[in-house]
Amino acid sequence: MIKLALPTTEDEIRKLKVGDEVLLSGVIVTARDTAHKYMVEKRPDDIRDMLNGTVIYHCGPVMKQDDDGSWEVVAAGPTTSIREEIYQADVMEEYKVRGVIGKGGMGPKTLAGLKKTGAVYFHAIGGASQVLAQAVVRVPGVLKLEEFGVPEAFWSFEVKDFPVVVTMDSHGESLHDVIGAASEEKMKEILGSM
Amino acid sequence: MENLIGLDEEKLKSSFIELVRRTSSVLPDDVVAKIKEYQAKEKVGTRAASALDTIMENIKLAEDGSRPICQDTGTVIFDIYHPLGLRQSALETIIRSAVADATANHYLRPNVVDPLTGMSKFDNNGVGHPAIYLKQWDEDYLKVALVLKGGGCENVGTQYSLPNTGLKAGRDLDGIKKVCLDAVVKAQGRGCAPGVLGIGIGGDRAQGYTLSKKQLHRKLDDKNENPDLAELEEWLVEKANTLGIGPMGFGGGTTLLAVKAALMDRIPASYYVSVTYMCWAYRRRFMTVKNGNVEFD
Numbered sequence: 001m002i003k004l005a006l007p008t009t010e011d012e013i014r015k016l017k018v019g020d021e022v023l024l025s026g027v028i029v030t031a032r033d034t035a036h037k038y039m040v041e042k043r044p045d046d047i048r049d050m051l052n053g054t055v056i057y058h059c060g061p062v063m064k065q066d067d068d069g070s071w072e073v074v075a076a077g078p079t080t081s082i083r084e085e086i087y088q089a090d091v092m093e094e095y096k097v098r099g100v101i102g103k104g105g106m107g108p109k110t111l112a113g114l115k116k117t118g119a120v121y122f123h124a125i126g127g128a129s130q131v132l133a134q135a136v137v138r139v140p141g142v143l144k145l146e147e148f149g150v151p152e153a154f155w156s157f158e159v160k161d162f163p164v165v166v167t168m169d170s171h172g173e174s175l176h177d178v179i180g181a182a183s184e185e186k187m188k189e190i191l192g193s194m
Numbered sequence: 195m196e197n198l199i200g201l202d203e204e205k206l207k208s209s210f211i212e213l214v215r216r217t218s219s220v221l222p223d224d225v226v227a228k229i230k231e232y233q234a235k236e237k238v239g240t241r242a243a244s245a246l247d248t249i250m251e252n253i254k255l256a257e258d259g260s261r262p263i264c265q266d267t268g269t270v271i272f273d274i275y276h277p278l279g280l281r282q283s284a285l286e287t288i289i290r291s292a293v294a295d296a297t298a299n300h301y302l303r304p305n306v307v308d309p310l311t312g313m314s315k316f317d318n319n320g321v322g323h324p325a326i327y328l329k330q331w332d333e334d335y336l337k338v339a340l341v342l343k344g345g346g347c348e349n350v351g352t353q354y355s356l357p358n359t360g361l362k363a364g365r366d367l368d369g370i371k372k373v374c375l376d377a378v379v380k381a382q383g384r385g386c387a388p389g390v391l392g393i394g395i396g397g398d399r400a401q402g403y404t405l406s407k408k409q410l411h412r413k414l415d416d417k418n419e420n421p422d423l424a425e426l427e428e429w430l431v432e433k434a435n436t437l438g439i440g441p442m443g444f445g446g447g448t449t450l451l452a453v454k455a456a457l458m459d460r461i462p463a464s465y466y467v468s469v470t471y472m473c474w475a476y477r478r479r480f481m482t483v484k485n486g487n488v489e490f491d
Contacts (some may be wrong), residue, residue, distance in 0.1 A: 075265035
């Protein structure tokens with residue numbers, strides 16, 4: 001198990017390889033569909049510091065506001081990443097993001113982007129909203145809450161030992177491509193024998 | 195309503211809230227047993243085993259804390275069977291109000307969005323949401339099935355029209371097997387594998403999907419009474435688990451937990467095979483109300 005502190009550097013990220021199990025600590029930022037569209041179309045500046053050197057989490061959490069105004073994470077697993085395929089590489093380059101956490105993997109445009117920018121794709125366990133919520137120790141802030149709603153807002157999560165697996169690295173390797181191709185071969189074999 | 199099923203509206207509403215809480219936070223026993231069965235088969239130290247361990251840990255945490263198993267509390271789907279004389283519009287009002295309260299209690303995420311404006315409906319009461327299907331039956335009690343269907347798995351659901359040239363799938367049992375296996379390969383880990391397939395054979399497009407979704411009401415260890423469909427179910431589970439997709443698509447031998455299939459008649463020109471994919475976070479619960487007694491399953 002590799003421990004990685006955020007924000008991080010290109011050098012650290014380039015050391016990671018497909019299959020590595022990693023525990024992330026530091027501040028990560030949630031962004032999903034509306035946020036990605038917004039980042040690419042509007043190129044807002046107020047999120048630059050927040051994103052520089054850190055990791056975007058594809059997640060629409062369930063949140064609870066306590067009486068003192070602070071936020072508590074009720075549930076926070078990853079959402080399907082492929083919907084951000086058209087935006088992801090551009091977002092990473094523009095905002096100097098060193099990785100994304102999500103589920104299901106992403107496509108060739110993002111894979112090329114990871115290689116170019118020096119970033120990785122971390123896969124979290126889909127549906128494991130409680131295990132992952134437990135890794136969030138604090139919620140330092142939120143942006144665009146009113147406009148985008150709870151699931152789509154930019155939430156800052158301070159995490160400790162947030163468990164992920166590298167399934168796409170900065171050297172052009174993708175576990176999803178490997179498993180996708182092998183399973184397709186296996187299916188052809190089964191169908192061919194029918 | 196009180197005379198018919200023995201509960202006043204306030205009590206019935208709180209029963210619906212409790213049904214939502216249980217569905218969102220406590221995975222059914224048959225699903226947990228099935229995940230455990232496969233967990234025991236994956237080799238220790240693999241990514242697949244580690245993923246299933248995390249899944250089991252998550253199931254326990256959610257149950258202990260009455261918190262959502264998955265943050266995507268999904269489309270909230272009620273299938274309701276009610277005795278004659280119970281006013282459907284009143285039932286619908288109670289359910290919508292219960293769903294709003296369950297959302298305020300954080301059993302559900304505010305999950306309903308206008309497709310054009312993108313505006314969120316914060317109480318999960320939107321156009322067509324929650325999805326409520328009402329059917330009057332001849333029993334003297336109320337039966338409710340609730341499924342919370344997450345979007346990741348809903349997005350990998352699909353529908354085939356047979357014959358399918360690319361897969362060499364004809365209009366027969368072999369053809370059905372081929373397209374269903376193709377659906378599993380196309381889904382990879384994206385539906386939050388290991389999953390369960392609901393398959394609807396026949397009908398028109400809408401009927402086929404509805405039938406495939408209704409299969410999610412079946413217990414995972416039941417056996418199909420139709421021997422052809424029983425064979426289809428067993429064959430698909432066995433073959434899918436040789437594809438090497440595994441939990442989350444990380445690789446491994448646990449890709450599908452179960453398959454449940456049903457058929458309805460078709461018209462000569464159409465032959466649809468509709469596939470619903472349900473993630474491992476298989477949130478499905480039942481509630482019956484009879485003579486004022488509420489039972490959950």
